[in-house]
Amino acid sequence: MTSQPVTGGPDRPVAVLVGFMGAGKSTVGRILADRLGVDFVDTDAEIVTRTGQSIPEIFTGAGPTRFRQIECDVVTDVLQNHRGVVALGGGAVTTEAVRDALDGYRVVHLKIGAEDGFSRVSGSDRPLLADGDPAARYRELLTERAEIYSGVATIEVDAADGDVQDVADVIIAAIARELVPERTT
Numbered sequence: 001m002t003s004q005p006v007t008g009g010p011d012r013p014v015a016v017l018v019g020f021m022g023a024g025k026s027t028v029g030r031i032l033a034d035r036l037g038v039d040f041v042d043t044d045a046e047i048v049t050r051t052g053q054s055i056p057e058i059f060t061g062a063g064p065t066r067f068r069q070i071e072c073d074v075v076t077d078v079l080q081n082h083r084g085v086v087a088l089g090g091g092a093v094t095t096e097a098v099r100d101a102l103d104g105y106r107v108v109h110l111k112i113g114a115e116d117g118f119s120r121v122s123g124s125d126r127p128l129l130a131d132g133d134p135a136a137r138y139r140e141l142l143t144e145r146a147e148i149y150s151g152v153a154t155i156e157v158d159a160a161d162g163d164v165q166d167v168a169d170v171i172i173a174a175i176a177r178e179l180v181p182e183r184t185t
């Protein structure tokens with residue numbers, strides 16, 4: 001996790017959620033936005049709106065490399081123009097330009113373990129889990145990416161500790177601590 005000070009600010013999103021598939025970025029992000037009274041943008045949904053294609057359709061048609069380019073364009077645009085809560089797609093931070101674009105933002109890593117996370121997305125249409133042994137692929141990719149999420153995060157929360165409302169509560173408490181640091185005297 002970066003040790004640089006806060007982030008956020010009037011010209012930036014209140015929080016950008018990162019983490020692996022199934023961590024709850026889309027679900028918790030929407031709740032967090034509602035609770036804070038701000039707008040919510042999910043970059044996966046934004047990609048679908050802008051391209052008119054589903055994410056599996058883009059992966060199988062244009063391919064994964066093109067998907068990452070589209071994703072990078074959408075994420076950088078949203079980061080510059082959105083002031084509420086942003087949920088990124090699970091693999092967005094594998095693109096260097098996305099990691100660079102996150103510098104100076106309040107980035108919340110929803111940490112999830114392989115068992116909890118896979119149980120949430122098993123049977124869904126996530127294209128990276130479509131072939132072979134999905135549980136093994138999930139574990140492998142999570143291991144590969146764990147440090148990347150931690151590397152861009154300014155706040156890390158346990159996304160398996162409680163339901164979606166509980167996770168939103170923990171994020172709100174962490175943001176509040178940044179805004180109103182505890183007195184030391």
Ligand SMILES: Nc1ncnc2c1ncn2[C@@H]1O[C@H](COP(=O)(O)OP(=O)(O)OP(=O)(O)O)[C@@H](O)[C@H]1O
Nearest residue numbers: 020021022023024025026027089090120162163164
């Ligand atoms: N804390 C939680 N407790 C129980 N279920 C949860 C929790 N967080 C998310 N879920 C459920 O897990 C599933 C996946 O969540 P969600 O789609 O928000 O993950 P995501 O991080 O956005 O994944 P992706 O990277 O693929 O977009 C959903 O069905 C959601 O309701």
Ligand SMILES: O=C(O)C1=C[C@@H](O)[C@@H](O)[C@H](O)C1
Nearest residue numbers: 021044055089090091126127
């Ligand atoms: O972890 C990933 O690489 C992905 C996660 C999803 O949010 C989608 O962006 C897509 O399924 C790829």
Ligand SMILES: [Mg+2]
Nearest residue numbers: 025026044089
């Ligand atoms: Mg999502």
